[in-house]
Amino acid sequence: MAHEERRLNTALLLIDIQKDYFPDGRMELDGALEAAKIASEVLRLFRLSKMHIYHVHHVSTGSTASFFIPGTDGILPHPLVTPEEGEEIIIKHNPNSFLGTDLLEKLKSNNIKNIVIVGMMTHMCVDATTRAAHDLGFLCTVIYEGCATKSISFDDKHVSSKDVQNAFMASLNGTYAHVLRFSEFLLKMDDLL
Numbered sequence: 648m649a650h651e652e653r654r655l656n657t658a659l660l661l662i663d664i665q666k667d668y669f670p671d672g673r674m675e676l677d678g679a680l681e682a683a684k685i686a687s688e689v690l691r692l693f694r695l696s697k698m699h700i701y702h703v704h705h706v707s708t709g710s711t712a713s714f715f716i717p718g719t720d721g722i723l724p725h726p727l728v729t730p731e732e733g734e735e736i737i738i739k740h741n742p743n744s745f746l747g748t749d750l751l752e753k754l755k756s757n758n759i760k761n762i763v764i765v766g767m768m769t770h771m772c773v774d775a776t777t778r779a780a781h782d783l784g785f786l787c788t789v790i791y792e793g794c795a796t797k798s799i800s801f802d803d804k805h806v807s808s809k810d811v812q813n814a815f816m817a818s819l820n821g822t823y824a825h826v827l828r829f830s831e832f833l834l835k836m837d838d839l840l
Contacts, residue, residue, distance in 0.1 A: 658699035658759045660780075661686055662744060662766025662773055664728045665704055667721030668795065673714035675797075676767055677808035682795035685829050686765040687727040689793055692836070699757050700734040703744045705772065742775035751783060761786045763832075764824070765793030770815045777824050787824035790832055791816055 664683055667673045676682075693700050706722050707715040715722050730736055737750045745751050754762075762785045766773050773794050780787050796815070798808045806814075820826035827835065 655698075656758055657761040657763065658701055658754060658757070659689060659693040660701050660703060660744070660762050660764045660766070660776070661690065661728055662703045662764065662776055663705045663715075663768070664702075664725050664766055665715065665721065666723050666725055667714040667719075668767050669725060673716075673719075673721050676795040677797055679767065679795045682765070682767065682793055683725050683727045685790060685793040688829070689763065689765055689790055689832070690728055693763075694731070699759060700730075701737055701750065701753070702728070702730045702734060703737045703739055703748075703750070703766070703772075703776075705739055708740045742772045743779045744772065744776040745779045745783065754785070759785070761788070763787075764789045767795050769794045769796035770799065770811050771796075774815050774819065777819055781823040788832070789816065789819060789824045789826045790829055791826055792829050 664686055668676045669679045669683070690700065702724060704722060704724065705715045706717055724730060735753055737744060737748050737753070739746070739748050739750075741747055762780050764773060764777055764780075764787060773789065777787050777789055794812070794816075796808050796811045799806050799811055816826045
């Protein structure tokens with residue numbers, strides 16, 4: 648019974664896996680396609696188990712936005728993770744998926760307590776959403792290879808996308824989430840879900 652209850656109280660959150668983050672998009676991320684493939688596998692498992700699924704899509708509202716512009720193909724979900732009928736779609740305008748959306752209300756209405764997270768960008772929306780979810784009382788699991796990011800710079804120092812990914816995953820792991828490799832997630836899925 649405890650396992651069934653945990654399964655019913657667990658949801659998948661797919662964050663911003665949208666066309667602008669892929670080749671030919673306006674803000675291509677390193678490893679976006681590879682991350683989307685892992686995300687699609689996690690999505691398939693949740694669909695097979697008939698568990699709650701939430702697709703979060705970013706639509707920019709700022710006048711200086713350079714990607715996720717309303718009315719463009721870039722805001723559409725990548726074909727690997729296209730929502731199916733009955734799956735929730737949350738439209739957001741901020742990095743934190745809870746800010747200015749009804750995501751919290753929808754999760755609460757379904758008695759969700761555990762969230763599995765995949766998506767983009769690791770150092771921005773994945774990070775902001777995971778930390779917010781933890782602070783709101785959710786237990787979070789982030790799938791390492793199901794997330795993608797890009798190189799960034801600060802104070803004339805270049806930080807590779809690999810280092811960005813590792814630093815942000817390391818800072819989330821333990822306090823804000825369980826960060827797992829996909830292979831670890833598969834092994835521990837019965838305990839987690």
